[in-house]
Every structure is written in C-alpha cells, then in structure tokens.
Amino acid sequence: MTTETRTPETQPLRRTLPRIPDRFAAFGAVLIVVVVLAAVLAPWLAPYPVDDPRPLERLLPPSGAHWFGTDQVGRDVLTRILYGGRTSLFIAVAVLAVSALAGVTLGVVAGYAGGWIRDVIMRVTDVFLAFPALLLSLALAVVLQPGVNTVILAIAVTWWPWYTRLAASMAASIATRPYVDAARCLGVPAPLIILRHVLPNSLTPVLVQLSLDAGGVILTSAALSYLGLGAQEPTAEWGLMVQQGQTLFTTNWWVVTFPGLAILVTAFAFNVLGEGLRNALDPRRAVK
C-alpha cells in the first residue's frame, strides 16, 4: 500500500536489500554451517578427549578450563556436545537418505503408474502415516537392540510415507505433460521415462521437505535417546546427556541445559532454512 507514495529513487535501493524473511533463512543456513563444521571438526576443536572420565573433576561448574562445565563422571560437557553433534547429524542424514530413497521411489512409481498400483501404494502409506513417528519408533526400538542403528531404522520406517505422498502428487502431474506423452509415443520404456523425466522434475519439493524434516528427525532421535532406547554409553548423544543429567538439574544446571540448547539450536536452524526454502519455492503456500 505504501509503495506508491515512496519516491522512485529510494525504490531500487530498498529492492536490493533482502527483506527480513530472506535474511532469516540465511541466518538458518549460517547456523547449520556452524553446527556441521563443529560436528565434523569435533576431534580438532574439542578441548578434551571425548570419553575421559576424571572422578576428581566431577560436576565442575562452567569455567575457563571447562566452558560448559563437567558432567557426573567428570567429562567435559563442551567436548561431549561437539561429539554429540556428529551422532545427531549422522542419524539425521542416514534417516533422510533411507526414507527419501524408499519414499520417492515408491511415490514416483505410484504417481506415474496411477490406477490400482497407485491405490495400493497410497493405502499402505496411509497406514504408516496413522502411526505417529515417535510411537512406532518406540515399539520398534523395544523390539530391536537399542543403539544408533536402531534409531535410524525405527525413524526411517515412519518417515518415508511423507516423501511417497509428496513425490506421488508431483509425479502424477508430470505424467500428464506433453513431453512425457511424446516419450511414451516414441516407445521409451516406462522405467526410463520415470528415471529421465518424472524423477528429476519431482525432486525440488522433496529437497525442501528434507531440510524441513531434518529438525524433526533430530528431535525424534533425541527423544528416543532420552527414553534410553537410542544411543548408549559411551556414545556422546544430546538426548542421552539430558537423560543422564536430569536428576542433577536443580543442583548442576549446566549438565542438562547445554545439551538441550544444542538440540534446540540445531533443530531451529534446519526449520528456519526449510521454511525459507519453501517460501522461496512457493510464496503462496508460505506455511504448511
């Protein structure tokens, strides 16, 4: 409304300055880079060895020597958090890779084939969607031995249906495009059409969704670890750190506060970037 009243000279300048939403998404991206670098470079950045209990240095408050203090067996909390980032990011990447691969494959096939194949795949998807991710992961984590691999499997099992839905709706619209018709008339076999035409054109929304979901996966895996069904000692993992320190919260706040903040910051960064990407892709659908 106010743009008409502005003098023409000031407009180009304003246009070159990114608006708050874009800057916000960029902030998320920067935050992710920081988190990833911290995790990857953990062995060089960490001031102490990751699993080095020093009974005499138990529960020291934050200081110059231990920025985030020490935990209940005398390990440096900052070091554990840096290494915990490796665990969380590894889980997130593995879960998203597995579920995107399975989900997109099924979705593209369903969307392209249509008919009863689509119906069967989509109904199976509906069933898996009816189980909240954390619940099915809980049940599966009980069945299998607790550990990082179990967490990956358990979350992936509940995560793929989202990509199937997304890819199927994209593939169904692409399957009706003229160039796909043309390829079909030329006798190109269906698998090749899917691989060459349908798949590449269905991927963009999936990639955006992956960024949005990374935060959710990190939160779910931390929750499983918090319940004791995920990573086990001596693996450094943020949810596990919160669980082990929770009885000490009133007396030794740093043991619980910093791992929780690490989860919050990482999930926040992925959510912010994902939302920014989605807005850039589809300004009308600003929020899911």
Add this chain to the structure above:
Amino acid sequence: MLRYLARRLGQALLVVAGVVVLTFAVMRLVPGDPAVAFAGPKATPEQLAAARARFGLDDPLPAQLLTYVRDLLAGDWGVSLRTRQPVRDDLYLAFPASLELVGTALLIAVVLGIPLGVLAARYKTKFPDFGVRVGSMLAVSVPVFWLALALQTIFASNLGWFPIAGEYDSALDTTSPLTLWTNITVVDALITGNWPILTSTLDHLVLPALVVAAYPTGVIAQMTRAALIEESGQDHARLERALGFGETSILTRFALRPALGPVLSLIALVFAYAIVNGFLVEAVFNWPGLGRYAAESIRSLDTPAIAGVTLLVALVYVLANLVVDILQGFVDPRARTR
C-alpha cells in the same frame, strides 16, 4: 455428500485394518516368549504349555491374526503381562488422563496461536510478524522433554509456584474423594462440584500443559498467519477495502472465518502428535496417562499393553482425521471432491 461420507468412511476402515495388521506384526517381532513372561520364570512346562494354549501361540500366524482381530472386535484387547488386568481396563484409566493433558494443551494452543497468527498477518514483515515467526520456530524446535525438565526445575523446584509432579494432591483422595464419571479428573471434579480436587488438578496441569502446548501453538500461529495472508489477497478483501474497512477488521471479520478451515484440519493432525509428545512430558511430570503406561509396559516387555497403546493412538489419529474431513465436507463443498 452421502457418497463422500461413504468413500471417506471406507478409506478410514481400510487404514484401521492395516493398522491392526501392522500392530500385530510388531507384537510378534518382540523378542522373548510372551508365555514365559506371563507364567513367570519358575513356571513348570505344563504351566507354560497352558499359557501358550491360552494365547494361541502354537497356531500358525494367519490363524493368530484372525483370533487377534476377532478378540479386538469382541472388545478383548488382551491381558497385560505386568498389571494382570485387561489392557482395555488399563487404557480406560490412562487414556482420560492423557486426554485431559492434551485437551488443555490444545485449548491453550488455540487461544494463543490464532491471535498470534492474526497479529503476525496484520503487521506482515514488521516487527510483530518477525517476533511471532521466531517464537513459533523456537516453539516447534524445542525438545519437549528438555522444556519439561527446565520448567519443572525453575517453576516447581526452585520457585515453588507449581507442584512438581502428579495429577492432583493424593491426600485429597481421603479428604474429598472423587466420584468417577468420565475418568477425566477435571471434568468429574467439575460435575460433582469437588473444588479441592478441581483446583489441585488445575494447579498440577499448568506446567505440563504449557509444555505440550508449545508445538501446537507454534504451528497454529504459522498456519493462521499464512491462511490469513492468502485470504486477504482474495477479491472479497479488495471489495472490503474499497468499502472502507480497515486492515484489522478485514482480517478479523471476513478473512478469519474461511482461514479457519485449514487451521481446523491442522489441529486434528497435531492432536495425535501431541498425545505422543505428551508421553515424554508425562514421564517428566509423572502424569498418570498413556505415556507413563507405555513407558512402564516397554520396560517390562509387556507386549499386549504396548500393542494396546499403539492401536489406541493410531485409532485416535484415524478418527481425528475422519472427523475433520467430514466437518470440512459439510463446511466447504469443494473438500468433498478431493
């Protein structure tokens, strides 16, 4: 409308059937012999055999599935290996407590989230919008178990403003016992006019409900904002502007109602999520709901109980989705063709 209803109902039944099969599969995957768990480690071979026969563990899997489905239909959800009670009775006690917690949380989320969304849409790209955006992002990114621990430590342990854990002061069970009608403590206390228990429960509810409300508040605020902004770009908003309505009254008087449809369906989706998220919160605040029941069942590998909780939550999810779709079919004829 009738055809839409029938189709949607058929879909829901299919999903429920799939959920039952999947639950059964997960149940059979659990390591350890349920017969041993039931009869105890010192059971004689005869007792074991009796337990196996009782649960039909010697039958082929498809036959076991059939028995499982038949029992479910007859209202028999199995017997908990831990409490030795029918799972249905256990759930009948635990589920209302979870409903109480999640219902309160969703109420908070709607009361906070929708006005925040309106505020953000009204001052789009200005400071209030930015504040709501950052706040809602933080709310959906915070690990619930950690937020629960933090609030509990600060407001219950240190400041002493709220009780630390539990549903109400258990001493009240003797001084002013509660007559159970719905098993939802707040509702029962309200119906029977049991003020001591009502105030005590509300007092205990504040912290856990706020924690569970964080995620729904964030998504509802974001969704309301997005729907309002889309709605205020429609033709009717142009007409209203031309008629001289201000932006605030366009948003609240005209745009809010059509924008509530997607927000409504979001609440149903968030509902099941909030119940499961509530599990973690219940663990921290020792809330006697489904989450605590599930956690204890998991610890003792109580298969029928785990299956019961899984099935119940999945059913709630399917039902919530169904109700929202049907409501939307009534409100918005366009939804029926989707």
